Amino acid sequence: MTVIQKKAVNPIAHLSAEDIEIIGKELDAIRDRVIADRGERDAHYIRKVIKTHRTLELSSRAVLLFSFFPPAWIVGTAGLAVAKILDNMEIGHNVLHGQWDWMRDPKIHSTTWDWDHVSPPDQWQHSHNQLHHRYTNVVGKDNDLGYGIMRVDEDQPWHPVHLGQPLWNLINACFFQYGIAAYDLELGHNLREGRHKAPEFRARARAVGRKIRRQVLKDYIVHPLLSGPSFLSTLAATFTANLIRNVWSHSVIMCGHFPNGVETFEKTSIEGETRGEWYLRQMLGSANISGSKLMHIMTGNLSFQIEHHLFPDLPSNRYQEIAPQVRALFDRYGLKYTTGPLPKQVASAWWKVIRLSLPNRRTDRRQPVAPALASSGAA
Amino acid sequence: MTTTVPRSPAKVSFRDRLRRLAETVTTPLLPEDYLDLVAPLRAGAALRGRIVAVRPETPDAATVVIQPGRGWRGHVPGQYVRLGVDVDGVRQWRAYSVTSVPGGRDGRLAITVKAIPDGKVSNHLVRRARAGTIVQLDQAQGDFVLPEATPERVLLLTAGSGITPVMAMLRAGLHTRADVVLVHSAPTPDDVIFGAELRALAERGALRLVERHTDTDGLLGVHELDDLVPDHLDRETWACGPVGMLDAVEGYWASRGLADRLHTERFRPTVISPGEGGTVTFTGSAVTVEADGATPILEAGENAGVLMPSGCRMGICFGCVLPLRQGAVRDLRNGDLTTAVPGDGVLIQTCVSAAAGTCDIEL
Ligand code: FES
Numbered sequence: 001m002t003v004i005q006k007k008a009v010n011p012i013a014h015l016s017a018e019d020i021e022i023i024g025k026e027l028d029a030i031r032d033r034v035i036a037d038r039g040e041r042d043a044h045y046i047r048k049v050i051k052t053h054r055t056l057e058l059s060s061r062a063v064l065l066f067s068f069f070p071p072a073w074i075v076g077t078a079g080l081a082v083a084k085i086l087d088n089m090e091i092g093h094n095v096l097h098g099q100w101d102w103m104r105d106p107k108i109h110s111t112t113w114d115w116d117h118v119s120p121p122d123q124w125q126h127s128h129n130q131l132h133h134r135y136t137n138v139v140g141k142d143n144d145l146g147y148g149i150m151r152v153d154e155d156q157p158w159h160p161v162h163l164g165q166p167l168w169n170l171i172n173a174c175f176f177q178y179g180i181a182a183y184d185l186e187l188g189h190n191l192r193e194g195r196h197k198a199p200e201f202r203a204r205a206r207a208v209g210r211k212i213r214r215q216v217l218k219d220y221i222v223h224p225l226l227s228g229p230s231f232l233s234t235l236a237a238t239f240t241a242n243l244i245r246n247v248w249s250h251s252v253i254m255c256g257h258f259p260n261g262v263e264t265f266e267k268t269s270i271e272g273e274t275r276g277e278w279y280l281r282q283m284l285g286s287a288n289i290s291g292s293k294l295m296h297i298m299t300g301n302l303s304f305q306i307e308h309h310l311f312p313d314l315p316s317n318r319y320q321e322i323a324p325q326v327r328a329l330f331d332r333y334g335l336k337y338t339t340g341p342l343p344k345q346v347a348s349a350w351w352k353v354i355r356l357s358l359p360n361r362r363t364d365r366r367q368p369v370a371p372a373l374a375s376s377g378a379a
Numbered sequence: 380m381t382t383t384v385p386r387s388p389a390k391v392s393f394r395d396r397l398r399r400l401a402e403t404v405t406t407p408l409l410p411e412d413y414l415d416l417v418a419p420l421r422a423g424a425a426l427r428g429r430i431v432a433v434r435p436e437t438p439d440a441a442t443v444v445i446q447p448g449r450g451w452r453g454h455v456p457g458q459y460v461r462l463g464v465d466v467d468g469v470r471q472w473r474a475y476s477v478t479s480v481p482g483g484r485d486g487r488l489a490i491t492v493k494a495i496p497d498g499k500v501s502n503h504l505v506r507r508a509r510a511g512t513i514v515q516l517d518q519a520q521g522d523f524v525l526p527e528a529t530p531e532r533v534l535l536l537t538a539g540s541g542i543t544p545v546m547a548m549l550r551a552g553l554h555t556r557a558d559v560v561l562v563h564s565a566p567t568p569d570d571v572i573f574g575a576e577l578r579a580l581a582e583r584g585a586l587r588l589v590e591r592h593t594d595t596d597g598l599l600g601v602h603e604l605d606d607l608v609p610d611h612l613d614r615e616t617w618a619c620g621p622v623g624m625l626d627a628v629e630g631y632w633a634s635r636g637l638a639d640r641l642h643t644e645r646f647r648p649t650v651i652s653p654g655e656g657g658t659v660t661f662t663g664s665a666v667t668v669e670a671d672g673a674t675p676i677l678e679a680g681e682n683a684g685v686l687m688p689s690g691c692r693m694g695i696c697f698g699c700v701l702p703l704r705q706g707a708v709r710d711l712r713n714g715d716l717t718t719a720v721p722g723d724g725v726l727i728q729t730c731v732s733a734a735a736g737t738c739d740i741e742l
């Protein structure tokens with residue numbers, strides 16, 4: 001067993017190496033069943049979501065042409081925020097994962113898709129698909145653990161700068177798409193290493209610059225100008241829609257790996273990892289959000305973060321369907337399936353950010369500080 | 380300091396400006412992404428068509444009538460069109476002969492499809508396609524067509540769905556300009572696609588029709604033409620049908636030194652016995668797959684998730700051509716080996732080429 005636990009109670013101590021391999025086989029079987037059944041219904045689903053997004057975006061922008069009229073402002077802003085969320089979450093994130101490549105539609109393909117976001121798709125795909133999904137929750141390898149600006153695990157060393165992390169996190173939530181772009185660009189790292197002059201970095205930075213220019217031009221200049229007398233109110237509306245989208249995505253994404261109950265792993269723990277162990281790491285390193293169908297769509301089905309991490313390239317509409325099978329597997333092997341409603345998971349994640357802004361005393365690490373938030377909804 | 384030739388302001392037309400503005404408004408999408416929602420067949424859109432009717436022809440063949448988009452440039456009888464259809468959610472491209480006459484009603488075109496066993500697309504079109512469905516299209520192409528000056532005497536040699544390209548020629552009035560003999564093979568009389576129409580033509584004396592029902596009479600041998608159509612070698616001949624038949628016909632005409640009087644259309648590659656296969660690397664996407672000697676590179680790539688360009692998938696449209704940077708591939712139709720050394724960029728058709736050892740494909 002290569003997954004090393006530092007917790008007081010090792011959550012996988014009861015599993016033998018064979019158990020873990022069997023878990024892997026069972027998960028492979030679930031995956032194969034979905035792939036064999038993939039077809040028309042799924043294609044119809046993603047096309048419908050894309051069509052809904054486009055219709056919503058277009059009509060919201062049209063309503064915002066009259067945004068000086070307060071009801072129009074409210075309706076248009078809400079519609080635009082929802083459209084942007086759909087674009088980023090259920091469509092963009094999932095298409096860029098290659099979940100829909102099997103349709104062979106060059107328009108809905110991970111190599112051609114672009115999203116309403118300032119991070120260029122290829123840069124995001126590298127840091128997200130290749131790094132985060134591969135090194136899920138491995139401290140020191142998976143930068144999604146705190147995005148390189150926060151300390152979200154007891155095992156990360158504490159520095160005085162972490163005192164400010166609740167504030168960084170709030171700022172990051174508001175401007176999340178820029179945070180992601182900087183993160184995908186490894187901005188901090190490259191600047192620290194003095195690599196900002198390297199041609200490779202400059203080319204990538206230029207690509208980000210181009211995307212920022214186009215987004216800003218669209219949201220803050222062209223559409224407000226088109227609204228004529230509603231210039232300022234449309235500007236405010238677009239800003240608000242972006243803010244809502246950013247805070248929403250940030251919250252959903254924090255719920256994926258930050259809440260209590262999620263395990264992290266040591267760098268050395270993944271050497272020679274078997275397929276079963278890889279699956280196990282994804283199972284223990286992710287957390288779900290419970291809720292309604294609408295909630296799942298608005299989170300891009302990242303409310304099924306566990307299923308997504310097990311099978312990042314299966315069509316998102318299938319996660320909900322296989323979740324009961326996955327959960328039954330957790331139960332059968334006595335593993336904790338971390339899930340809970342959004343407010344609870346967000347609170348849990350925020351509490352961790354705040355708690356770890358302070359150095360942890362050795363005792364802190366062993367017991368949850370906020371017992372009310374400690375257990376998952378799985379119980 | 381650089382100087383540039385000033386661009387004449389007329390170059391940037393009002394239309395261009397408008398388009399650029401529209402792109403700014405819709406970024407990261409394009410204006411057409413929105414227009415496609417309401418007018419997929421408009422001028423300027425990627426070429427598509429809407430199925431307006433599916434009419435059964437025989438128990439396993441149907442004619443699909445398509446209203447093409449405004450960009451459709453029409454066809455010449457005998458040509459084929461590449462059709463992109465979503466079957467079980469997956470876009471599949473196939474080529475079908477156009478069976479309608481050019482310039483028909485509303486510019487519609489028709490293709491006639493025979494369902495082949497296990498044929499994904501053909502079965503879908505014959506049995507499941509519904510009016511209203513949007514399909515992807517390419518412009519008509521192919522040189523299985525009549526020359527400017529119609530020859531006086533013509534022999535049409537067809538079998539099964541091989542009748543489809545010549546049907547377009549007949550419907551366009553070939554029999555009014557030439558003395559036509561049609562020798563057509565099908566398992567039973569009921570399996571003859573366009574049977575009633577052909578028999579009616581024959582009864583009117585518009586052409587001579589020789590029907591061969593292979594379930595009862597066996598396959599047609601080329602030597603039988605001596606009896607069936609004694610002057611066959613004096614006729615300009617168009618042949619379309621299964622590979623075996625075309626191979627026999629080509630050999631026969633060639634052995635008599637008359638290869639230039641024969642025009643053939645092949646719709647399926649001859650699959651040779653598996654070669655040795657190998658590792659295929661798609662250099663641009665850094666994807667590597669193990670492929671056996673019987674799997675077309677197109678399929679191997681698609682199975683590995685590479686977005687491969689493709690068209691007919693049978694070696695005729697060149698919609699799947701990619702540079703072979705190094706290594707060897709074997710043509711599945713005739714076993715020909717194509718090799719490339721680094722620096723070369725031999726273009727290969729990925730749909731009919733299989734790995735013959737390690738190879739690098741640029742994509
Ligand atoms: S796909 Fe038509 S030639 Fe290969």
